Amino acid sequence: MVSKTEEEEVNRLESQVDNGGGGAWEYLSLVRKLKLRRSDKVLKHGCSILNDSKKRSALGSEEWTLYEQVAIAAMDCQRLDLAKDCIKVLQKKFPGSKRVGRLEAMLLEAKELWAEAEKAYSSLLEENQFDQVIHKRRVAMAKAQGNISGAIEWLNKYLEIFMADHDAWRELGEIYISLQMYKQASYCYEELILAQPTIPLYHLTYADVLYTLGGLENLHAAKKYYAATIDLTGGKNMRALFGICLCVSGIGQLTKGRNKEDKESPELQTLSALVLEKGYKQQSPTKLPLLTSALKSLKLS
Amino acid sequence: MADDLVLDTAIRDWVLIPLSVVMVLIGVLRYFVSKLMRSDQVPDVKIIKEGQLVIRARNLRAAANFIPAKSFRARRYYYSNEENGLLHVPKGQGQNPQAQMFSDPNMAMDMMKKNLSMIIPQTLTFAWVNFFFSGFVAAKIPFPLTQRFRAMLQNGIDLSTVDVSYVSSRSWYFLNLFGLRGLFSLILGEENATDDTQRMMQMSGFGMDPSKSLGAEKDNLDIVQHEWALPKFEQRAETVLKKLVSR
Known part of the structure; x- marks a missing residue:
C-alpha cells in the first residue's frame, strides 16, 4: 500500500520531471520502490537517461537496475523493440542470469507466444521454485489467454505455499467475483479482512x-x-x-x-x-x- | 618505573604496524573467500510454507473478531483439527535440528564451510604471531592500568615486574582480532561476513524448531474467544452518520 505522503512525493516528482525540472532518477527510484505502475512515464524518463551516456555512467551499477525497469515498462507499453534492446544489453552484461532469463520469458509473454513463454517460465521455476514473480506471471498469462479456470488453478497452487500474500488473495477474490462464485470470493475477502482489518x-x-x-x-x-x-x-x-x-x-x-421486530x-x-x-x-x-x-x-x- | 623500558622504533615499524596491516588484509581476504564459498541456500518448501502459515494464523488470531463466527470456526478447524489441520504437528514428527543436520549433508557442509573460513585464518595468523613475535613488547598505553589488565595486555610475557601499560605482541594481535570489526564494516560495507558475533547469533538461532512455533500458534488459536466485533460497528456508524447529518 502506498501511503498518502509517498503518493504526494511521487506526484510532485513526476510533475517536476515532466516540466523538465530534473530529478528523473529519483523519480524512477521512487516508482520502483513503491512498485507503482506508471509505465509510460518510466519509459519516457528512463530512456532519456539511458540514451545519455554521461548520465547513464553516473549511475554506476544502478544502471542495470534501470535497464530492467525500463525493459518491463517498455513491455507494458508494447514497445517490444525497446524492451528487446534493454534485455540484450543486460544479457551481454549478465550471461546466464536468472533475472535476465525472467525478462526474456516476459518478453515472450508480451509477444503472446504463450507456449514458449510457459516453457521458459517453467524451466525458470525448476531452478528456483520460490520465485514469486514467476508464479504470478503464470497466473497473469492464464488470465490474458482468457483461461480463467487455469488462472484460478495457478493461484491456488501459489497460495498453497505463499498463503500470507494478501495481494494474491485479492486477485483470487476478484476472479471469483467475475465468475459469480460468491461463496469462494467471500472466503478470499475474509482472508483479506483478517490480514488488513483497517x-x-x-x-x-x-x-x-x-x-x-x-x-x-x-x-x-x-x-x-x-x-x-x-x-x-x-x-x-x-x-x-x-x-x-x-x-x-x-x-x-x-x-x-413474520412480524419480527427489527430491533x-x-x-x-x-x-x-x-x-x-x-x-x-x-x-x-x-x-x-x-x-x-x-x-x-x-x-x- | 614507568620510563625504564624504552621501545625501539624498529618494533613499531616491524611488529606493531605489520601486525595490524596483516590483520586487516586477512580480514578482507576472509570476507572475499567466504563470499566465494557461500552456497546459494535454497530454502525448503516446508519451511517457507510453515513461515507463511504462522503469519496467516497470527493474522487470524489478531483479527478474529472482524469475521463472522461461522467463518472463524471454519478457519480454526482448518488450522488446528487433530486429523489434518495445518498447524497440527503429529507427535514425534517434529524432528530436532541435530537429527536434521545429520540427515541433510548440505547443512553440515554449509556449517563446516562457515567455520573453516573463520577458524583456518585465525589459527594461521595466531601461529604466525606466536612464531615470529612471541615475547615482544609492542606498544605502550599512555595511561597506567591496574594489575587485572595484565592477562589482557601482556599475554605471552610472564613477567610480573613489567608495567601493565605495556602491550605484548600477542595481546596486540588479540586486540586487533576483536577491535577491527568497526574498520571492516567501514571497508566492506555494513553486512560484512567477518562479523563474528553475528555469526554466533546465527548459529544459536540455527536450532530454531519451526514445528514448535506451529504448536504454539495452534495453542494460541485454540484459546481465542471469538466475539464478533461487527455489531458494535453499527452503533459506531450511527454516531458517525449522526455527526454528519447534524453538521
Whole structure:
C-alpha cells in the first residue's frame, strides 16, 4: 500500500520531471520502490537517461537496475523493440542470469507466444521454485489467454505455499467475483479482512459479496460490514450508504409478515438516507431527484 | 618505573604496524573467500510454507473478531483439527535440528564451510604471531592500568615486574582480532561476513524448531474467544452518520 505522503512525493516528482525540472532518477527510484505502475512515464524518463551516456555512467551499477525497469515498462507499453534492446544489453552484461532469463520469458509473454513463454517460465521455476514473480506471471498469462479456470488453478497452487500474500488473495477474490462464485470470493475477502482489518475497501467488497449471496443471515452480515465501512471511512463512502439502504429494505422484505421486530439500529437506514441526500445536494444537485425516487422505492417495498 | 623500558622504533615499524596491516588484509581476504564459498541456500518448501502459515494464523488470531463466527470456526478447524489441520504437528514428527543436520549433508557442509573460513585464518595468523613475535613488547598505553589488565595486555610475557601499560605482541594481535570489526564494516560495507558475533547469533538461532512455533500458534488459536466485533460497528456508524447529518 502506498501511503498518502509517498503518493504526494511521487506526484510532485513526476510533475517536476515532466516540466523538465530534473530529478528523473529519483523519480524512477521512487516508482520502483513503491512498485507503482506508471509505465509510460518510466519509459519516457528512463530512456532519456539511458540514451545519455554521461548520465547513464553516473549511475554506476544502478544502471542495470534501470535497464530492467525500463525493459518491463517498455513491455507494458508494447514497445517490444525497446524492451528487446534493454534485455540484450543486460544479457551481454549478465550471461546466464536468472533475472535476465525472467525478462526474456516476459518478453515472450508480451509477444503472446504463450507456449514458449510457459516453457521458459517453467524451466525458470525448476531452478528456483520460490520465485514469486514467476508464479504470478503464470497466473497473469492464464488470465490474458482468457483461461480463467487455469488462472484460478495457478493461484491456488501459489497460495498453497505463499498463503500470507494478501495481494494474491485479492486477485483470487476478484476472479471469483467475475465468475459469480460468491461463496469462494467471500472466503478470499475474509482472508483479506483478517490480514488488513483497517482497510475499508475490503469490508465494502465483502459486504457486496454477502449482499449478492442473499439470505437473511447474509443480509444482516452485509449490513454490518457496510456499517464498518462507514465507520472506517467516516461516512464518506456513498456505496456503503447505498448498501445500508438496500440491506435494510432487503431484510424488511424477507421478514415481512413474520412480524419480527427489527430491533437492531432501525435508525441506520434513515440516517444513511439523510447523509446520501446531503451528499448529493452538495456534489451533484441535478441527480437529487433520481436519488429521492430510488430511496422512495426502497422504503415502499 | 614507568620510563625504564624504552621501545625501539624498529618494533613499531616491524611488529606493531605489520601486525595490524596483516590483520586487516586477512580480514578482507576472509570476507572475499567466504563470499566465494557461500552456497546459494535454497530454502525448503516446508519451511517457507510453515513461515507463511504462522503469519496467516497470527493474522487470524489478531483479527478474529472482524469475521463472522461461522467463518472463524471454519478457519480454526482448518488450522488446528487433530486429523489434518495445518498447524497440527503429529507427535514425534517434529524432528530436532541435530537429527536434521545429520540427515541433510548440505547443512553440515554449509556449517563446516562457515567455520573453516573463520577458524583456518585465525589459527594461521595466531601461529604466525606466536612464531615470529612471541615475547615482544609492542606498544605502550599512555595511561597506567591496574594489575587485572595484565592477562589482557601482556599475554605471552610472564613477567610480573613489567608495567601493565605495556602491550605484548600477542595481546596486540588479540586486540586487533576483536577491535577491527568497526574498520571492516567501514571497508566492506555494513553486512560484512567477518562479523563474528553475528555469526554466533546465527548459529544459536540455527536450532530454531519451526514445528514448535506451529504448536504454539495452534495453542494460541485454540484459546481465542471469538466475539464478533461487527455489531458494535453499527452503533459506531450511527454516531458517525449522526455527526454528519447534524453538521
